[in-house]
Amino acid sequence: xxxxxxxxxxxxxxxxxxxxxxxxxxxxxxxxxxxxxxxxxxxxxxxxxxxxxxxxxxxxxxxxxxxxxxxxxxxxxxxxxxxxxxxxxxxxxxxxxxxxxxxxxxxxxxxxxxxxxxxxxxxxxxxxxxxxxxxxxxxxxxxxxxxxxxxxxxxxxxxxxxxxxxxxxxxxxxxxxxxxxxxxxxxxxxxxxxxxxxxxxxxxxxxxxxxxxxxxxxxxxxxxxxxxxxxxxxxxxxxxxxxxxxxxxxxxxxxxxxxxxxxxxxxxxxxxxxxxxxxxxxxxxxxxxxxxxxxxxxxxxxxxxxxxxxxxxxxxxxxxxxxxxxxxxxxxxxxxxxxxxxxxxxxxxxxxxxxxxxxxxxxxxxxxxxxxxxxxxxxxxxxxxxxxxxxxxxxxxxxxxxxxxxxxxxxxxxxxxxxx
Amino acid sequence: xxxxxxxxxxxxxxxxxxxxxxxxxxxxxxxxxxxxxxxxxxxxxxxxxxxxxxxxxxxxxxxxxxxxxxxxxxxxxxxxxxxxxxxxxxxxxxxxxxxxxxxxxxxxxxxxxxxxxxxxxxxxxxxxxxxxxxxxxxxxxxxxxxxxxxxxxxxxxxxxxxxxxxxxxxxxxxxxxxxxxxxxxxxxxxxxxxxxxxxxxxxxxxxxxxxxxxxxxxxxxxxxxxxxxxxxxxxxxxxxxxxxxxxxxxxxxxxxxxxxxxxxxxxxxxxxxxxxxxxxxxxxxxxxxxxxxxxxxxxxxxxxxxxxxxxxxxxxxxxxxxxxxxxxxxxxxxxxxxxxxxxxxxxxxxxxxxxxxxxxxxxxxxxxxxxxxxxxxxxxxxxxxxxxxxxxxxxxxxxxxxxxxxxxxxxxxxxxxxxx
Numbered sequence: 001x002x003x004x005x006x007x008x009x010x011x012x013x014x015x016x017x018x019x020x021x022x023x024x025x026x027x028x029x030x031x032x033x034x035x036x037x038x039x040x041x042x043x044x045x046x047x048x049x050x051x052x053x054x055x056x057x058x059x060x061x062x063x064x065x066x067x068x069x070x071x072x073x074x075x076x077x078x079x080x081x082x083x084x085x086x087x088x089x090x091x092x093x094x095x096x097x098x099x100x101x102x103x104x105x106x107x108x109x110x111x112x113x114x115x116x117x118x119x120x121x122x123x124x125x126x127x128x129x130x131x132x133x134x135x136x137x138x139x140x141x142x143x144x145x146x147x148x149x150x151x152x153x154x155x156x157x158x159x160x161x162x163x164x165x166x167x168x169x170x171x172x173x174x175x176x177x178x179x180x181x182x183x184x185x186x187x188x189x190x191x192x193x194x195x196x197x198x199x200x201x202x203x204x205x206x207x208x209x210x211x212x213x214x215x216x217x218x219x220x221x222x223x224x225x226x227x228x229x230x231x232x233x234x235x236x237x238x239x240x241x242x243x244x245x246x247x248x249x250x251x252x253x254x255x256x257x258x259x260x261x262x263x264x265x266x267x268x269x270x271x272x273x274x275x276x277x278x279x280x281x282x283x284x285x286x287x288x289x290x291x292x293x294x295x296x297x298x299x300x301x302x303x304x305x306x307x308x309x310x311x312x313x314x315x316x317x318x319x320x321x322x323x324x325x326x327x328x329x330x331x332x333x334x335x336x337x338x339x340x341x342x343x344x345x346x347x348x349x350x351x352x353x354x355x356x357x358x359x360x361x362x363x364x365x366x367x368x369x370x371x372x373x374x375x376x377x378x379x380x381x382x383x384x385x386x387x388x389x390x391x392x393x394x395x396x397x398x399x400x401x402x403x404x405x406x407x408x409x410x411x412x413x414x415x416x417x418x419x420x
Numbered sequence: 421x422x423x424x425x426x427x428x429x430x431x432x433x434x435x436x437x438x439x440x441x442x443x444x445x446x447x448x449x450x451x452x453x454x455x456x457x458x459x460x461x462x463x464x465x466x467x468x469x470x471x472x473x474x475x476x477x478x479x480x481x482x483x484x485x486x487x488x489x490x491x492x493x494x495x496x497x498x499x500x501x502x503x504x505x506x507x508x509x510x511x512x513x514x515x516x517x518x519x520x521x522x523x524x525x526x527x528x529x530x531x532x533x534x535x536x537x538x539x540x541x542x543x544x545x546x547x548x549x550x551x552x553x554x555x556x557x558x559x560x561x562x563x564x565x566x567x568x569x570x571x572x573x574x575x576x577x578x579x580x581x582x583x584x585x586x587x588x589x590x591x592x593x594x595x596x597x598x599x600x601x602x603x604x605x606x607x608x609x610x611x612x613x614x615x616x617x618x619x620x621x622x623x624x625x626x627x628x629x630x631x632x633x634x635x636x637x638x639x640x641x642x643x644x645x646x647x648x649x650x651x652x653x654x655x656x657x658x659x660x661x662x663x664x665x666x667x668x669x670x671x672x673x674x675x676x677x678x679x680x681x682x683x684x685x686x687x688x689x690x691x692x693x694x695x696x697x698x699x700x701x702x703x704x705x706x707x708x709x710x711x712x713x714x715x716x717x718x719x720x721x722x723x724x725x726x727x728x729x730x731x732x733x734x735x736x737x738x739x740x741x742x743x744x745x746x747x748x749x750x751x752x753x754x755x756x757x758x759x760x761x762x763x764x765x766x767x768x769x770x771x772x773x774x775x776x777x778x779x780x781x782x783x784x785x786x787x788x789x790x791x792x793x794x795x796x797x798x799x800x801x802x803x804x805x806x807x808x809x810x811x812x813x814x815x816x817x818x819x820x821x822x823x824x825x826x827x828x829x830x831x832x833x834x835x836x837x838x839x840x
Contacts (some may be wrong), residue, residue, distance in 0.1 A: 072823050072830035099835055127835065180793045182838070189837035231837075232793035233778065233786065269793075271786070272739050273779035298735065298775035300789040300796070302809040304817050308731050308771050315718060315732045319692050333796070334814065335821040336830040351728050355718035358653065359693035366653065366691070369720040373600045373652035373689075376720070376753070389722040394754065397724050401755040403492050410492035410756040415519055415547065417609035417651075418602070 002219040003041055004259045007034060015041065015052040023059050024363035030054060037252070038288045040261040042093065042117040042159040045219035049158070050115035053092045055263060056290040060362045061318040061353035064119070064292070064326045065091040065346050068098035069106060070336045071128075076106055082342045083114050089346040089390065091327070095119040095161075099128055107155065117158040119223060122149045123187045137190050138197035145203075146210065153218035160220055161265060164251055165244040166191040166227035167205040174228055174240035181231035184268075188227020208251060212258040221261040223292060224248040229268035232300045236270040237278055242285075249285040263290040266322065270296035275313055279320035292324040293317050306332040307341075307348035314349060318356030325349050347390050354389070377418055379407045422639040423461055424679045427454055435461065435472040443479050444783035450474060457672070458708045460681040462513065462537040462579040465639035469578070470535035473512045475683060476710040480782045481738040481773035484539070484712070484746045485511040485766050488518035489526060490756045491548075496526055502762045503534050509766040509810065511747070515539040515581075519548055527575065537578040539643060542569045543607045558614050562623035566630065573638035580640055581685060583647035584671055585664040586611040587625040594648055594660035601651035604688075608647020628671060632678040641681040643712060644668040649688035652720045656690040657698055662705075669705040683710040683744065686737075690716035695733055699740035712744040713737050726752040727761075727768035734769060738776030745769050767810050774809070797838055799827045 003013050012027065016034075019041065020027045033039025039056030043049050055062050065086035067079050083094055096110050096118060103125050111118055126145040127137055149160065166188050174183070174192070183189040191202055204211065215222050228244045230236040248264050255262035264286040270278060275296055283291055296313035297306055310328035318325060329345035331337035337345065357365035368387070375383040381398065388394035401410045408416040423433050432451065439461065440447045453459030459476030463469050475482050485506035487499050503514055516530050516538060523545050531538055546565040547557055569580065586608050594603070594612070603609040611622055624631065635642050648664045650656040668684050675682035684706040690698060695716055703711055716733035717726055730748035738745060749765035751757035757765065777785035788807070795803040801818065808814035821830045828836040 070830055071833040071835070073821060099833070124835075131834075180790060181797050184837050186832055186835055186837050190835075232796070233789045234793060271778050272735060272775045299771060299778065299809075301774070301792045301807065302767075302771050303804065304808065304810055304813045305767055305771060308728055308768050309775070311728050312732050312735045312772065312775055315692060316736065331817065331831070334817045334829055334831075335823075338820075347722075347725055348728050351719060351722050351725060352732065354721070355692045355729070355732055358691050358719065369653045370600060372721045373654060376652070377601050384723065387721065388724065389719075390724055393724045397751065397754045400758075401493060403755075409754055410490055411751070411754075412606055413491040413519070414551075415491070415544075415606055417604050417606050 002045065002216060002259055003043065004034060004261060007031060008259070015043065015049065019052055019054045023054065025058070029058065033057060037256045037262065038290070040221050040263050040290050042119070042221040042261070043219065044153070044156045044158045047156045047158060049117065053117055055292070055324045057288060057323065059323065060365065061322070061356050062092035062324045063090070063346065063349040063353050064093040064095055064324065065342060066095045066097050066326065067342065068096050069100040071100040073336050074101035076101070076109060078339065079106065080109060080113050081339050083110055085339055085343050086346050087114070087116055089343055090350045091116065091346050093117040093119060095121070097121060097124065099124045103128065107152070107157070111156050119159040119161065120152055120157050121161040121187055121225070122152050123163070123190060125152070127190055138194050140190065140194055142203040149211065150214050153214055153220045157220065159223050161187065161223045161225040162204055162211065163187040163191050163225040163227035164202070164205045164208060165224060165247040166195070167202045167247065168195060170228060170240060170244045170247055171195050173243040177239045179235045179238065181235055183228060184231025185225065185227045185229055187225055188229070191227055208254060212255060212260050215260045216258060221263065222255055224251055224262060224264045226265045226267065229266065229294070230270060232269045233271050236267060237274050241267070245282055245285045249287055252286050252289045263292050263324065266291055266293040267296045268294055269300055270298070270313060272298045272313070272316065275316045276320040279317050279322050283321050290323040291321065292326065293322045294326040295328055297328065303333040304330060306330065307345045311348040311352040314352035315355045318353055319359040325353055350389060379418055422465065422636055422679055423463065424454060424681060427451060435463065435469065439472055439474045443474065445478070449478065453477060457676045457682065458710070460641050460683050460710050462539070462641040462681070463639065464573070464576045464578045467576045467578060469537065473537055475712070475744045477708060477743065479743065480785065481742070481776050482512035482744045483510070483766065483769040483773050484513040484515055484744065485762060486515045486517050486746065487762065488516050489520040491520040493756050494521035496521070496529060498759065499526060500529060500533050501759050503530055505759055505763050506766050507534070507536055509763055510770045511536065511766050513537045513539060515541070517541060517544065519544050523548065527572070527577070531576050539579040539581065540572055540577050541581045541607055541645070542572050543583070543610060545572070547610055557610050558617035560610065560614055569631070570634050573634055573640045577640065579643050581607065581643045581645040582624055582631065583607040583611050583645040584622070584625045584628060585644060585667040586615070586647035587622045587667065588615060590648060590660060590664045590667055591615050593663040597659045599655045599658065601655055603648060604651025605645065605647045605649055607645055608649070611647055628674060632675060632680050635680045636678060641683065642675055644671055644682060644684045646685045646687065649686065649714070650690060652689045653691050656687060657694050661687070665702055665705045669707055672706050672709045683712050686711055686713040686742065687716045688714055689720055690718070690733060692718045692733070692736065695736045696740040699737050699742050703741050710743040711741065712746065713742045714746040715748055717748065723753040724750060726750065727765045731768040731772040734772035735775045738773055739779040745773055770809060799838055
């Protein structure tokens with residue numbers, strides 16, 4: 001039985017207690033959120049998750065690190081190092097977005113090495129198998145996709161991004177409303193092309209109940225993908241994006257009715273002044289399901305620094321109610337991220353999440369800053385290092401330039417204002 | 421005569437035309453802002469500024485790069501390289517905060533090599549000379565400070581941070597209201613100690629008219645320093661900070677009456693949810709003078725990454741009305757920044773300023789993003805590189821991993837959603 005079904009039978013999964021402690025809240029609070037659907041625990045029925053996590057209202061903002069091979073670059077060892085680094089630096093979830101190499105084997109190894117919830121986008125595998133067999137993307141057989149989804153669920157994947165909302169209705173809205181960047185979600189773009197080419201409804205949308213059955217069987221949390229998310233500022237909050245969100249809101253209610261845990265994905269690129277209004281409206285449309293945003297990036301022009309553009313947008317989004325931030329690395333828009341990119345992406349995203357948690361008054365968030373600042377005022381460099389968001393980096397930076405007086409730093413030296 | 425005096429005689433300085441073009445606005449708009457005091461042009465009467473800049477309402481958000489030696493590290497060549505890198509990457513102003521070595525010579529060389537407005541904090545030199553002569557900071561002779569201010573004004577410094585608002589009234593508010601980090605501004609901390617030790621009013625406050633005369637003589641823009649700014653989240657928006665801002669607001673009106681251009685400095689560290697309200701109240705208290713903020717940093721715990729914590733706060737502050745962002749480098753709180761830190765600080769700050777300009781609908785801001793995104797959609801990598809916020813970095817990142825198909829990148833490879 002799923003976590004939700006058991007809860008309804010008054011059987012509380014042990015991970016809920018662990019999570020309540022983590023979140024400095026009560027088991028009752030988590031249970032109430034799970035039953036209302038405002039909180040999810042992404043945990044496959046077969047996974048013995050070392051570090052379970054809950055996502056949603058009233059909880060600390062979580063962050064996800066995307067990793068995975070591409071057809072241009074395949075190195076399993078590197079991907080496992082990315083998982084290790086991401087989790088060590090504080091990622092609450094990892095998504096394996098591999099599209100190159102032996103996907104099943106890569107996923108299996110990542111699953112074993114990932115102590116936090118693991119997500120996937122199953123359409124990548126189905127499309128890869130289609131293309132590898134010499135067919136076009138638009139020849140994708142959805143029976144294959146359903147099989148892949150069940151295969152990945154059986155392997156233990158905790159949550160899956162599936163683009164149910166890219167359907168005939170929303171793609172026709174898209175077609176009528178001019179965009180600069182078009183469709184930038186890979187899954188969304190496959191489906192948009194498939195629908196157009198085959199002149200048929202998206203089977204994922206049409207057969208949503210079939211998906212719900214698989215999700216329920218393996219207790220997989222559905223992450224309703226925003227296939228029509230804006231890929232540039234000009235496309236943000238347009239008719240297609242809002243139409244898809246409304247469809248996803250309907251599917252949230254159907255998932256909850258089926259006792260399937262569900263969250264919803266959001267943008268993308270968005271002007272800073274739209275982010276707070278967007279999150280408020282989105283949370284309304286999706287009936288307060290956990291909202292999982294990618295960025296948002298507050299400018300299009302800073303490729304090479306999109307961990308920063310998305311930290312700005314992510315902090316604002318999370319403080320307005322987004323629950324889960326997908327990191328963006330400095331490599332975004334340029335190349336597949338390496339390990340250093342993953343580290344920089346995780347840190348930037350954690351900064352955004354923590355800044356938002358302070359604003360949202362999440363229990364325990366501000367205490368960290370106050371304790372840290374007491375140590376800064378006391379010029380206690382060891383304790384500062386210990387408590388720093390990235391302790392290792394703090395230490396190596398401090399070593400780069402030694403002050404004459406070890407109590408201060410080389411910025412102000414003997415004129416340090418903190419010194420009495 | 422100063423720019424303002426001449427304007428009142430209908431004599432428009434040629435730099436105003438240059439600035440109006442830069443800002444995609446009219447000469448009339450700039451002139452009106454200068455006369456109301458909502459806009460300043462920081463330009464010393466003797467400086468032939470290659471790249472003049474205006475700061476204030478309705479204009480693009482400007483950014484400042486702090487450079488300078490410390491008593492722990494003195495290298496003029498390095499400082500000149502910092503100036504060059506900062507300006508090349510888009511700094512609109514530079515502040516020389518040197519406190520180590522031959523300050524006058526360093527400043528002279530920086531002035532010659534700095535095409536944008538140059539600012540200083542004269543009390544650093546006066547304190548250094550005091551300490552170098554074997555005296556204590558609290559023995560500072562204010563006649564020396566007045567001399568230093570006039571000396572630097574005569575040399576051509578365009579704007580000066582002076583902490584007029586750290587006076588008996590505001591330091592007594594400070595004493596009554598407990599803080600974690602106390603006073604973290606170096607100038608503020610010198611003055612706070614001096615007032616306490618000597619049991620006298622701050623001569624800068626007492627003899628403000630004397631300062632106005634010097635500022636007017638050399639057309640130096642006053643930057644009213646926030647000596648009591650918060651140095652951690654817990655101290656933000658407290659009684660002392662707000663009391664000082666109110667005092668600075670009074671001095672804004674006195675400066676305007678004397679035809680002296682004036683701006684006001686702001687925090688510091690501040691929880692994300694306080695930033696917008698803070699900027700709105702601050703701009704009211706300072707009668708819409710240009711507001712020049714340092715950060716704000718939205719968390720205290722991320723030392724080593726404070727270019728990111730301050731980019732988040734700076735973007736929100738500027739979108740709420742702050743006009744001028746002082747960058748923060750990744751080295752902040754740890755050591756004197758090197759050249760790479762300066763570059764990272766400038767880029768992060770530019771991202772924040774540009775994101776805010778999009779939100780503020782500054783003329784021309786969004787056009788950059790839209791044009792960039794059209795090139796991204798067209799997979800035109802050369803034009804993307806050309807237009808990127810940091811073109812050199814974009815190019816070097818792109819070279820790190822070559823895709824099989826040069827039209828795409830190694831992230832999605834042949835599955836690129838942008839590809840038709």
